[in-house]
Amino acid sequence: MRWKTNTYSGWGRALTASGQLARPERQSQVTPTAPAIGNRRSYGDAALNSGGRAMDMTRLDRILEFDTRTGDIHVEAGCTIGDLARVLPTRGWLPRVMPGTGFATVGGCIAMDVHGKNHHHAGSFGGHVREITLLTPDGPRVIAPDDTSIWRATIGGLGQTGVIASARLSLMAVPGRTMKVHERRAENFDEHIAMLDASQATFCVGWVDAAATGASLGRGIVEEAETSGAEAKHRTKTRTIPFDAPGFALSAPMVRMFNTLYYRRVPADGQFVIRPIEDFFFPLDRVHDWNRLYGKTGFHQFQCVVPTNERYALRGMLGAIAEAGAASPLAVLKRMGPAESGHLSFAKEGFTLAVDFPNRGATPELIAHLIAQTIEANGRVYLAKDSLSTAAQARAMYTHLPEWAATVNDIDPERRLETDLTRRLALRTAI
Amino acid sequence: MKTWVILGATSAIARAFIRQEADTGAGFLLCGRDQNDMLVTAADARHRGAAAAEVCAIDMRDADSFAPVLARLQTISGTICCAVFVGSMPEQSEIDADPGLIPGVVIDSFTGPAQFLTALAPLMEEREAGEIVGVSSVAGDRGRLGNYVYGAAKAGFSTYLSGLRNRLGRKGIHVMTVKPGPVDTAMTWGSQLPFMATPDAVAKDIIAGLKSQRNTVYTKRLWLLVMTIIRLIPEPIFKKLSI
Numbered sequence: 198m199r200w201k202t203n204t205y206s207g208w209g210r211a212l213t214a215s216g217q218l219a220r221p222e223r224q225s226q227v228t229p230t231a232p233a234i235g236n237r238r239s240y241g242d243a244a245l246n247s248g249g250r251a252m253d254m255t256r257l258d259r260i261l262e263f264d265t266r267t268g269d270i271h272v273e274a275g276c277t278i279g280d281l282a283r284v285l286p287t288r289g290w291l292p293r294v295m296p297g298t299g300f301a302t303v304g305g306c307i308a309m310d311v312h313g314k315n316h317h318h319a320g321s322f323g324g325h326v327r328e329i330t331l332l333t334p335d336g337p338r339v340i341a342p343d344d345t346s347i348w349r350a351t352i353g354g355l356g357q358t359g360v361i362a363s364a365r366l367s368l369m370a371v372p373g374r375t376m377k378v379h380e381r382r383a384e385n386f387d388e389h390i391a392m393l394d395a396s397q398a399t400f401c402v403g404w405v406d407a408a409a410t411g412a413s414l415g416r417g418i419v420e421e422a423e424t425s426g427a428e429a430k431h432r433t434k435t436r437t438i439p440f441d442a443p444g445f446a447l448s449a450p451m452v453r454m455f456n457t458l459y460y461r462r463v464p465a466d467g468q469f470v471i472r473p474i475e476d477f478f479f480p481l482d483r484v485h486d487w488n489r490l491y492g493k494t495g496f497h498q499f500q501c502v503v504p505t506n507e508r509y510a511l512r513g514m515l516g517a518i519a520e521a522g523a524a525s526p527l528a529v530l531k532r533m534g535p536a537e538s539g540h541l542s543f544a545k546e547g548f549t550l551a552v553d554f555p556n557r558g559a560t561p562e563l564i565a566h567l568i569a570q571t572i573e574a575n576g577r578v579y580l581a582k583d584s585l586s587t588a589a590q591a592r593a594m595y596t597h598l599p600e601w602a603a604t605v606n607d608i609d610p611e612r613r614l615e616t617d618l619t620r621r622l623a624l625r626t627a628i
Numbered sequence: 629m630k631t632w633v634i635l636g637a638t639s640a641i642a643r644a645f646i647r648q649e650a651d652t653g654a655g656f657l658l659c660g661r662d663q664n665d666m667l668v669t670a671a672d673a674r675h676r677g678a679a680a681a682e683v684c685a686i687d688m689r690d691a692d693s694f695a696p697v698l699a700r701l702q703t704i705s706g707t708i709c710c711a712v713f714v715g716s717m718p719e720q721s722e723i724d725a726d727p728g729l730i731p732g733v734v735i736d737s738f739t740g741p742a743q744f745l746t747a748l749a750p751l752m753e754e755r756e757a758g759e760i761v762g763v764s765s766v767a768g769d770r771g772r773l774g775n776y777v778y779g780a781a782k783a784g785f786s787t788y789l790s791g792l793r794n795r796l797g798r799k800g801i802h803v804m805t806v807k808p809g810p811v812d813t814a815m816t817w818g819s820q821l822p823f824m825a826t827p828d829a830v831a832k833d834i835i836a837g838l839k840s841q842r843n844t845v846y847t848k849r850l851w852l853l854v855m856t857i858i859r860l861i862p863e864p865i866f867k868k869l870s871i
Contacts, residue, residue, distance in 0.1 A: 201818030222640055222814050223665045256640065259672035273668075284676055 198226045200250060207245060208238050208488055210495030211556045212584050214245035214617055220253040224273070224362065227252065229332040232614045233360040235275060235302030239309065240498045241584035242617035243355060249615075252360065254304055261363060265289070268368035269327070274304030274361045279482065282474055290368040291424070291474065293325040297529075299479040304361040309581040310353030310542040312533065313478070314400040314422070320536030321544045323352030325367045333359035333608050349597075350604035352539030355580065357605040357614050357625070373426025376400070376477040381467035382460065386415025386512045390548065393532045399423050400477075402531050406456040407515060407524035407552050408449070415515050417530065418463050422477060429471045437485040441493040447555050449522035456526055481527075491555050496525070497584055499564050500543075500551035502533055503576035508548045510574035514567050518552060521563050527553040540601035541624075543579040551582070561585055580618060588623040598624065629679060629706040631655040633697065633748070635686065635741055636713035638665045640813040641763065644831035645711060650678040655704070659686040659697055688714050688740025689732065698747055708752055711761040711834075712741045717778040717815055730777055737781035742788045749792070753799045760796070760803040761834055762789040766846065769807070769855045773870050793843060804837055805844045806830075809851040823848055 200217040221227050231250035244251070254275040262271040268290045272281070279299020281292050296311040305311075310323040319325070329351060331338045338359070342348050351358045379398070383389035389403055398421030405417040445451065481487050488496065503510050511530070518524050528551065535546040554560045564585050568578055577594035578586055592598055602625050606612075612625065619625055632649060636642050637658035646656060650673040658666045658673075663685055670681035684700060686693045701708055716736040723729045745760065752758045767775050768782030786805055793803035808830050810821035830847045837845035846852040858871070 199814070199818050220814070220817055223638065223662060224668065225662075225664065259643075259668050260675040261668060261671055263675040 205237065205245070206495070207241050207243065207584075209240035209497055209556070209584065210488055210491070210493075211497055212242045212245060212495075212617070214242070214247040216246050216248055217250045218253055219250070220256055222256045224257060227254070227257070227332060227360055227362060229334050229360045229609075230613050232356050232616050233274065233304060235305040236277065236300040238298050238301050238305065239581045241582065242621060243309070243581055244305075245617040246615070247617050251616075254302065254360075257362075258302075260284075262365075268370060269365060270368055271328075271363060271365045272303055273363050274302060276303050277301065278303070278306065279475065279479060282478065285368065286371050286374045286474060289370055289372075291371045293319050293367060293369045294322040295478040296322070297479065297481070299475060299482050303364055303366070304356075307352060307361055307364060308354060308356040310539050310544070311581070312544045314402040314420075314531070316536075316544055317401065317532045317534035318399060319369075320534065321353075321538055321542060323538035323542065324536055326352070326364050327367060328365040330362040330364070331359040332362050334611065334613065335608070337362070346600075346604050347608070349538070349540050350601050350608075353542035354539055354601065354605065355541065355616065355619060355624070357619060358608050359614070369424075371424040371474075373424070374474055375425045375427050375429045376422045376472050376474055377425040377427065378420055378422040378470050378472050378477060379467065380463045380470065381419050382463055382465060383415075383417050383419050385413060386515065389415050389417055389419065389530060390508055392419045393530065393548070396421050396532070402529060404459075405515065405528040405530050405550070405552075406460050407518050407528035408453045408456050408522070410519045414519060415512060415530075416460065417528075418460065425471060427471045429473045429476075435483050435485060438487055438489040440489065442490045444492055444555075446490055446492070447525050452524060452526055459526065491525070491553075494556045496553055496555050497560060497564055498527075498551060498553050498582040499567050500549060500579040500582045501567065501571040501576050502543065502545055502547050502549040502579075503571065503574040504545070504547040507574035507576065510570060510576070511548055511550045514550060514570055517563065517566060517570075521559065523554050523557070523560060523563055525553040525555060527551075540597035541580065541595055543577065543581070545577070547576065551579075580622075583618075586622060588621075588628055591622040591624060592628075599627070602627070629655055631657060631680075631701075631704050631706060631708055633657045633659060633701060633708065633710040634713065635659050635688075635710070635744060636715070637669060637683070638662050639713040640827040641808070641811060641830050642711070642713035643669055644827040645713070645834055646673050646678075647676060648828075648831050648835055650674075650676040650681075653677055653679050655680040655706075656682070657697065657700065657704070658683045661685065661687055688736050688744075691740075691743055694744050694747060697744075698751070701748070701751060707757045708748070708755065709759040709761075710745065710748060710752075711763075712745070713763050714741055715763070715765070715778075715782070717775060720773070720775050720777065723777050733777055734781045734784070737778060738784040738788065742785065745788075745792060749796060752796065752801050756799050756801075758801045759838055760789075760792065760801065761806060761838065762786075762803065763806045763808065764789065766807050766809050766851050766855050770858055770866070802838070802841055804834075804842055806834055806837070806847065807844065807851065807855075808847045809854075823850055823854075
C-alpha cells in the first residue's frame with residue numbers, strides 16, 4: 198500500500214493539513230498505525246493529521262452481512278450512509294439515524310456519534326450499533342455495548358481507540374423510498390421553539406433564517422416528516438460547484454434576499470410534500486462540493502446544544518449572529534432527546550443550533566463569543582464542527598473527558614491515532 | 629439468467645462494475661488471487677441484489693488455474709458473460725532497470741486474459757449469447773516514453789479483442805473494448821495524472837456502452853479526442869515529445 202504526501206482539509210476548508218495519506222482497498226492492508234479518516238465531512242480538524250499519516254477508509258465500503266428479515270446489517274467502515282439509503286429502502290430498511298450528509302461513512306458516524314432529525318426519539322447513531330470490529334495496536338477486537346469502558350470511549354471517540362474496520366447496525370423498517378413532509382412557517386424564535394417542542398413527528402427539524410432581526414428573530418420553517426411508500430417526483434439532478442465562489446456570493450444582502458425567498462417558499466398555512474429519502478435527509482448533497490461556495494478561505498460551522506431550561510440562550514446567540522450580519526443561509530434548530538452513548542458524544546437533551554459562517558475577518562471572534570455563551574448555558578459544541586474551541590473550554594463542555602483519555606491512552610500508548618483535533622484541544626493530555 | 633465471470637475481481641473498477649450489475653440481479657463468478665477479499669466482494673454483491681456470487685482462485689500467470697473456472701462455467705446454465713479487469717503496470721523506470729519484469733506485464737495485461745478468453749469462447753459460441761468486456765487502456769493507442777511496455781501489452785490486448793469481436797460477433801456475442809484514461813485506483817494513488825476518472829464513473833460508462841452495443845468505449849469520453857490527436861502527430865515529431 199502506497200503513501201502519498203498531500204495537503205488536505207476538513208469540509209470547512211478553513212483548516213488544512215499536510216501529511217501522508219494511504220487508501221487501502223483490501224481489509225488485509227489496514228493497520229492501526231495511523232488515524233482512519235472517511236470522506237472528511239467533519240468541518241474542522243477531526244480528520245486531519247498534520248505532519249503524520251492518515252488512512253482513508255472510503256474504499257472499504259462493502260456490505261458484509263445483511264439479514265433482510267431482522268434488519269441487522271454488518272458493513273465495512275467506509276460504507277456511506279448515502280449508499281445504504283440508496284440500497285436498503287427497496288428491501289424495506291434504512292439506517293436508524295441519518296446524518297445531514299450521505300457522504301458520511303459508517304466509521305465516521307460512529308467516531309462522531311452523529312445524530313439526525315429523529316434524535317428526540319431515536320437518540321444518536323451509536324445507540325444503534327451492536328458490534329464494532331476495532332483494529333487496536335494490540336490486534337483486532339470485536340467490541341459490543343457490554344464492553345462498557347472501551348465502548349463508551351469508541352462511540353463518539355474520534356477514532357482514538359483503534360481503526361474501526363466494520364460495524365453491525367440495527368436498521369429501521371421503512372415502507373418505501375420517500376418521506377411525507379409537513380412544512381410550516383414559524384414566525385419568530387418563541388413560536389419556532391414551541392413548534393419543535395410540541396411536535397409528535399418521528400423526524401423534526403427547523404430551518405432558521407439567521408439573517409432575520411427584531412420581531413422576526415429566529416423565524417424559519419419547521420419540517421416534520423414520516424417515512425412513506427408514496428411516489429415522489431424524480432430526484433433533482435445533482436450539480437457540482439466547479440470553482441471557488443467570489444466573496445460576494447454569500448455577502449449579507451445576498452443571504453438576506455435568499456433567506457426571505459426561501460422562507461416564503463412555504464405557504465403561510467403550510468404544505469405537505471412527498472420527497473425522496475435522499476432529498477429529505479441530504480438536501481445539500483445535490484450540490485457536490487458546495488463548500489466551494491464559501492470561496493477559497495473556507496467557512497466555519499458553529500453547532501451547540503444547550504439544555505431545555507437554557508433554550509433562550511439560543512435566542513441571544515441568534516441575536517448576536519443577526520446583528521453581526523455574518524450568517525449564511527444554512528442554519529438549523531432542533532430539539533434533542535435524552536441519550537448519551539459515548540464519553541465524548543455531543544448530543545444531550547435540549548435544543549441544538551447549527552449555523553455556517555463564511556471565514557471572514559470577524560467570524561472567529563463571533564464564534565468565540567458563541568462558544569463562551571454555550572458554556573455559560575451549560576451546553577457544549579460539537580467537535581465534528583469545531584475549529585475554534587480551546588483546551589480549557591473542551592474540559593468545561595465534556596466532563597467525561599478524563600475517563601475517555603484514560604481508556605484511549607491505555608489502548609494507544611504511543612499516540613499513533615492522534616489527530617490535529619485531539620492535539621489542538623489536548624484531549625488526551627491531563628492539563 | 630446472466631452470469632458474469634470477472635477476471636481481476638479485486639480491482640477497484642471491477643468492484644464498481646460488480647456493484648452496479650448486482651442491482652440487475654445477475655450472477656457472478658469472481659476470479660482473482662486474493663480469495664479473502666473476493667469473498668467480501670461476493671457477499672456485498674449478494675446483499676445488493678446479485679442472484680448468486682461465488683469466488684474462484686485464478687492467476688493469470690498460471691494457465692493451469694484456468695481449468696477449474698472453465699469447468700465450473702460448464703455447469704452454470706444461461707448466458708455466460710465475461711469482464712476482464714486484469715493488468716499490471718510497474719513504473720517504466722523499474723522495467724528499464726529490470727527488463728525481466730516485461731513478461732509478467734505482458735501476461736497480466738494481454739496473454740493471460742487472451743488465453744482465458746480463447747478457452748472460454750467455444751462455450752459462449754455454443755450458447756450463441758453473451759457479452760465480453762475487455763478493459764484495455766488508452767496507453768495502448770500509441771507507445772509513449774512513460775509506459776510503453778504496459779502500453780505495448782494493452783495494444784496487443786486491444787488488437788486481440790478486435791479479432792475476438794470479429795469472430796464472436798457472428799454468433800451473436802458482443803465484445804466491447806474499454807479504454808480508460810487514468811482511474812483513481814491503488815495503481816495511480818500518489819501519481820499526478822490528468823483527467824482522472826473514478827472507478828464508479830468507468831463502471832457506469834461500461835454499462836452504458838453495453839446497453840448501446842458499442843465496440844470501443846473511451847472513458848472519460850474526452851480521451852477519444854485526446855488519443856485521436858496523439859495518434860495523428862507524425863512520428864518524426866512525436867518521437868521528440870514527452871507526453
